[in-house]
Every structure is written in C-alpha cells, then in structure tokens.
Amino acid sequence: MAGKVALVTGAAAGIGRAIALRLGEEGATQILVDIDDKGLRETERMLKAAGYPVMAITADVTEEAPVKALFAKALAAHGRLDILVNDVGGGSCGHIWEAKVEDWDFVQKLNLRSTFLCTREAAAHMRERRAGRIVNMSSGAREGTPWTAYYIGNSAYSAAKAAIHGFTRGVALELAEYNVFVNAVAPGPIETERTGPGFRKIEALEYGPVRATPLRRIGVPEDIASAVLFLASDEANYITGTTLAVAGGR
Ligand SMILES: NC(=O)c1ccc[n+]([C@@H]2O[C@H](COP(=O)([O-])OP(=O)(O)OC[C@H]3O[C@@H](n4cnc5c(N)ncnc54)[C@H](O)[C@@H]3O)[C@@H](O)[C@H]2O)c1
Incomplete structure (x- = not known):
C-alpha cells in the first residue's frame, strides 16, 4: 500500500474503522469519510497517533452533491486516487408483512x-x-441471513446486498479493459458496536449466529479488513468481479 491513495467511506466505526487502520498500517495515504463527525475524528486521531497520513471529510455519501464535492477535494489534495472502499451500509425494514x-x-x-x-x-x-481498485461491501445477507430473517426480518437489506454483487460484477466488466479492478467482500456476522448486542441477545436461540457459522465464532472487523486489503492490493492481480465471502464457512 506504500505510495497508494485510498478513500474509505464509513470509517467512523466498526468495519470501516478497522479497514482504515489496516490500510494505514500497510502504508496507504487515506481520505476517510463518514456522516458521523465525532466518530470520524476519533478514527483520524487513531491514525495520526500511529503516524499514518490521513485526511477526514464529514459527508453524506447517499447524496450526489456531497459525493462530487468529496471526490473533488480528495483529488485536489492528492492528484490521484488508487483505491476506493465503499463500506457504508446497513439498515433494516423489519418483517416484510x-x-x-x-x-x-x-x-x-x-x-x-x-x-x-x-x-x-x-x-x-x-x-x-x-x-x-474498488472494493464494495456486500454481506452474507445477499443470500438471506437465517438469524435476521427469523427474528427481525430484513429483506430490504438482503436485496440491497445481493444488488451490490450484481453492481460489482457489472462495473468490473465495464472497467476491466481500463485496468480497474472491482470486487466485493461479503462479511458474515461481524462483532461491531452496532451488531454485538443484537448477536448476543439471539445467540442462545434456535438460529443464533454462532451455531449457524461452521467456524463457530462471530467474526471481528479485522477479518474483513484483511480481505479488503488483499482485494485492494496487487496480490489480487487476476481477480475482478468477484464477491469474496468472509463468513466463517457460511
Ligand atoms: N457487522 C456485520 O455483521 C456486517 C455483516 C455483513 C455486512 N456488513 C456491512 O459492512 C459495512 C460496515 O458495517 P458495520 O457493522 O461496521 O456498520 P457501522 O454501522 O458500524 O458502520 C457504518 C458507518 O457508516 C456511516 N454512515 C451511515 N450513513 C452514512 C452516510 N449517509 N454517509 C456517510 N457515512 C454514513 C456510519 O456513521 C458508520 O460509521 C456495511 O456495509 C454493512 O452492511 C456488516
């Protein structure tokens, strides 16, 4: 990652923060983005304390104007962008009925x-x-998640994460001839501040996430950061249009 410029969205917490720390550790210069200014400043502080070059921009990446402004700022500051990690995601619609x-x-x-x-x-x-290199964030939910489906329902999220796979594949095909690689990571259950309490609440029940995962553990954000690092690196030079499951065998 030395000499590479990376932009990571959703870097204020959870998996996005772990990705930022890992890319920083490997030598990337980063632009970190989130709508949560406080969390983002904390990630920025952590990276700066470790001596990693970073610029933090608070923005809503679901709206066109802030995204255009964000990329204009990033390109003005660094002159180029080598890696984009689209980590922002989540949300719930509840049971379909x-x-x-x-x-x-x-x-x-x-x-x-x-x-x-x-x-x-x-x-x-x-x-x-x-x-x-572009790395998107899909999910095990792209094929339905048993615990989520059973206890709270979340077909909107499953649909969106399945769409991320299709989007990744389509864009990879469009950009292959330009030497731009586009892949996705599909995490299984990953312990973050947001998900941890919910996982523990349902673990003892019939479709608990640990018992539905062959490796018999909840993942940690660093598990995902390693996969993102690989797909964003030159080690993945013959991989594009792929969604890599990082889901403990699920
Ligand atoms: N944690 C899991 O178990 C798990 C499993 C599968 C997939 N994922 C996916 O991984 C990604 C990260 O998950 P996480 O658990 O770390 O989530 P998280 O909620 O902890 O982090 C998401 C970040 O995105 C930011 N964000 C939300 N809306 C935004 C907006 N409009 N503009 C800019 N930033 C915004 C949030 O402030 C937050 O910092 C998501 O795409 C999620 O769907 C997570």
Whole structure:
C-alpha cells in the first residue's frame, strides 16, 4: 500500500474503522469519510497517533452533491486516487408483512445509492488513469441471513446486498479493459458496536449466529479488513468481479 491513495467511506466505526487502520498500517495515504463527525475524528486521531497520513471529510455519501464535492477535494489534495472502499451500509425494514416504504427506500439508498455515487466518481478518474481498485461491501445477507430473517426480518437489506454483487460484477466488466479492478467482500456476522448486542441477545436461540457459522465464532472487523486489503492490493492481480465471502464457512 506504500505510495497508494485510498478513500474509505464509513470509517467512523466498526468495519470501516478497522479497514482504515489496516490500510494505514500497510502504508496507504487515506481520505476517510463518514456522516458521523465525532466518530470520524476519533478514527483520524487513531491514525495520526500511529503516524499514518490521513485526511477526514464529514459527508453524506447517499447524496450526489456531497459525493462530487468529496471526490473533488480528495483529488485536489492528492492528484490521484488508487483505491476506493465503499463500506457504508446497513439498515433494516423489519418483517416484510409490516415493512414501510420509507424504510425500504432508506436501506436501498444507504447501501446501493452510496456505492453507485462513489463508484461513479472514482471510475471516471481511474478509467482515465488506467489504474485503480474498488472494493464494495456486500454481506452474507445477499443470500438471506437465517438469524435476521427469523427474528427481525430484513429483506430490504438482503436485496440491497445481493444488488451490490450484481453492481460489482457489472462495473468490473465495464472497467476491466481500463485496468480497474472491482470486487466485493461479503462479511458474515461481524462483532461491531452496532451488531454485538443484537448477536448476543439471539445467540442462545434456535438460529443464533454462532451455531449457524461452521467456524463457530462471530467474526471481528479485522477479518474483513484483511480481505479488503488483499482485494485492494496487487496480490489480487487476476481477480475482478468477484464477491469474496468472509463468513466463517457460511
Ligand atoms: N457487522 C456485520 O455483521 C456486517 C455483516 C455483513 C455486512 N456488513 C456491512 O459492512 C459495512 C460496515 O458495517 P458495520 O457493522 O461496521 O456498520 P457501522 O454501522 O458500524 O458502520 C457504518 C458507518 O457508516 C456511516 N454512515 C451511515 N450513513 C452514512 C452516510 N449517509 N454517509 C456517510 N457515512 C454514513 C456510519 O456513521 C458508520 O460509521 C456495511 O456495509 C454493512 O452492511 C456488516
């Protein structure tokens, strides 16, 4: 990663923060983005304390104007972008029989529109430079998640994460001739501040995440950061259009 410029969205917490720390450790210069200014400043502080070059920008990546401004700022500061990690995502619509249209739309916007908007900006630049790596965040939920389906329902999220796979594949095909690689990571259950309490609440029940995972543990954000690092690196020189499951055998 030495000499590489990377932009990571969703870097204020959880998996995004772990990705930022890992890319920093490997020598990347980073632009970190999140809507949560406080969390983002904390990630920035952690990276700076470790001596990693970083610039933090607070922005809503689900809206077109802030995303355009964000990429303009990043490119003005560094002159180029080698890596984009689209980590922002999440959300829930509840059980399908009571799902609200606004919750459905919110989940699609948070996961899909954010990935589309950031990828579009990065692709225009990377295509011109004939170099670049884009890593998107899908999920085990792209094929349905037993515990989520059983206890809270979340078909909007499953649909959005399946769409991330299709989007990744489509964009990879469009950009292959320009030497721009596009892949996704599909995490299984990963312990973050957001997910941890929920996992523990349902673990003892019939479809608990540990018993539905062959490796018999909940993953940690660093498990995902390692996979992102690999796909963003030159080690993955013959891999594009792939969604890599990092899900403990699920
Ligand atoms: N944790 C898991 O078990 C798990 C499993 C599969 C997939 N994922 C995916 O991994 C990614 C990260 O998950 P996480 O658990 O670390 O989530 P998280 O909620 O801890 O982190 C997401 C970050 O995105 C930021 N964000 C939200 N809306 C934003 C917006 N409009 N603009 C900019 N930033 C915004 C949040 O402030 C937060 O810092 C998501 O795409 C999630 O769907 C997580």
